[in-house]
Amino acid sequence: MQTSNRKKICVFLGSRANYSSLKPIMKEIQKDPDLKLILFVGASALLDKYGEVAELVKQDGFKIDEYVYMLIEGENPTTMAKSTGLGLMELANLLHKHKPDFTLIIGDRHEMLAMAIASAFMNIPVAHTMGGEISGTIDESIRHAITKLAHIHFPANELAKQNIIKMGENPKMVFNFGCPRIDTVKAIIKNDYDEEINNLIRNDGVGDVFEINNNFILVSQHPVTTEFGNGETQINETLGALYEIQKEKNMPVIMLWPNADAGTDEISRGIRKFREKYSPKKFHLFKSLSLHIYIHLMNKTKCLVGNSSSGIREGAFIGTPVVNIGSRQVGRQYGKNVINVGYDKNEIKKAILKQIEHGKYESDPIYGDDNASKKIVKILKTIKVDIQKKLCY
Numbered sequence: 001m002q003t004s005n006r007k008k009i010c011v012f013l014g015s016r017a018n019y020s021s022l023k024p025i026m027k028e029i030q031k032d033p034d035l036k037l038i039l040f041v042g043a044s045a046l047l048d049k050y051g052e053v054a055e056l057v058k059q060d061g062f063k064i065d066e067y068v069y070m071l072i073e074g075e076n077p078t079t080m081a082k083s084t085g086l087g088l089m090e091l092a093n094l095l096h097k098h099k100p101d102f103t104l105i106i107g108d109r110h111e112m113l114a115m116a117i118a119s120a121f122m123n124i125p126v127a128h129t130m131g132g133e134i135s136g137t138i139d140e141s142i143r144h145a146i147t148k149l150a151h152i153h154f155p156a157n158e159l160a161k162q163n164i165i166k167m168g169e170n171p172k173m174v175f176n177f178g179c180p181r182i183d184t185v186k187a188i189i190k191n192d193y194d195e196e197i198n199n200l201i202r203n204d205g206v207g208d209v210f211e212i213n214n215n216f217i218l219v220s221q222h223p224v225t226t227e228f229g230n231g232e233t234q235i236n237e238t239l240g241a242l243y244e245i246q247k248e249k250n251m252p253v254i255m256l257w258p259n260a261d262a263g264t265d266e267i268s269r270g271i272r273k274f275r276e277k278y279s280p281k282k283f284h285l286f287k288s289l290s291l292h293i294y295i296h297l298m299n300k301t302k303c304l305v306g307n308s309s310s311g312i313r314e315g316a317f318i319g320t321p322v323v324n325i326g327s328r329q330v331g332r333q334y335g336k337n338v339i340n341v342g343y344d345k346n347e348i349k350k351a352i353l354k355q356i357e358h359g360k361y362e363s364d365p366i367y368g369d370d371n372a373s374k375k376i377v378k379i380l381k382t383i384k385v386d387i388q389k390k391l392c393y
Contacts, residue, residue, distance in 0.1 A: 007036070007102070009036070009100060010103045010104065012042070012103065015050070015053065015109060015259060016050065018112075020184070020294075023291065024373040028376075028377040030062075032377060037062075039062055040094060043109075046067060049287060050287060051286075068111075070086045075262055076262045077225065081110075084114050091114055091115050092118040092121070095118055095119060100124060104129070105129070107130045107143060107146075109261075125387060127376075127380060132162075133163070153169060154372075154379075157366055161175075177368065178368015178369065179368050183373045185314050188296060208282050210284070212300065215251060216254055217304075218305070219306050220304070220310065220311075222261060228262050231266030231267045232269055234267075234325075235274075236274070237325075237345045237348060241346075241348040252283070257271070257286070295314060295318070298320045301320065302321065303323060303352050304322045305348070306324075309332070317364065319360045321355035325341055326342065336362075
């Protein structure tokens with residue numbers, strides 16, 4: 001079939017978290033002879049300090065059609081708003097150039113809101129994954145705003161599906177196939193990547209060099225935009241708990257730098273001060289990690305600490321013991337593997353020790369168990385969309 005007759009699906013990647021969720025869908029689009037993948041990569045996915053995810057995308061065999069430079073330095077509420085506006089202008093030009101049949105976007109980040117607005121104004125149907133969920137931070141508002149701009153919805157669980165329908169969306173356009181990340185997770189956890197991660201600890205990131213086994217803590221804590229100004233204090237509580245546990249149990253810590261939201265500089269500053277003051281042993285930091293390495297670490301770790309949604313989603317399926325800190329994920333549906341705590345060193349430490357003692361949990365497929373990506377692509381390939389949205393009550 002000629003390229004000109006193929007249905008064009010435009011995917012926008014703006015961060016490392018986006019990529020982990022959209023990669024399996026992108027693979028399915030690539031494989032289908034009736035579909036053409038158009039790939040935009042932008043925002044923090046282009047920046048070295050956030051791991052330059054664009055390089056991972058190319059290494060995985062995807063062709064990047066457009067680079068969207070839209071992130072204004074500063075990582076505060078004002079720059080987030082300006083970055084959204086800049087992204088809207090840039091993305092409108094690129095959508096006009098490529099004229100896709102659909103745009104496929106994910107979740108709740110500011111760059112995704114820009115893509116949704118541009119698409120809706122330009123009469124391009126929007127397919128939205130992971131809508132309908134409840135959480136903290138500005139993500140909550142962005143996620144629901146995108147839902148009201150989107151035409152097709154792919155929530156990750158039944159509760160999210162019902163929330164979308166309650167928002168007045170057409171039930172015939174809401175499909176619960178589970179979280180696309182689970183498709184990838186299921187394959188990754190069958191393999192062993194210890195040698196690869198040990199090489200990374202020796203040659204990448206910063207901090208002590210050590211060999212991993214099954215006795216380490218994994219940490220991923222991001223800023224909460226609605227609590228801007230408190231990030232350094234919050235991360236200090238986490239780091240204090242980790243420092244005490246490390247001393248008592250000689251347990252290595254692998255930590256990721258925070259993502260590109262308002263307040264990331266506060267958390268990064270707290271981490272740097274902590275390292276300079278205490279020179280913690282067996283403490284290693286990475287800007288970013290390939291998806292298969294991160295999932296491998298989740299599968300091996302004694303406990304995942306922080307406020308990443310990966311602990312809620314992938315963690316439930318893998319059975320990862322998770323200590324979820326603060327309000328960033330408040331309201332999400334989560335499994336028995338999660339202990340929720342506040343920003344208090346002693347409370348965090350107690351929860352981590354409890355999770356270490358408990359060990360791995362049984363798998364809980366609350367966010368699906370397989371084949372979400374194939375089902376999503378089948379819908380995109382066959383569905384007919386009325387560009388004029390209506391409230392359905």
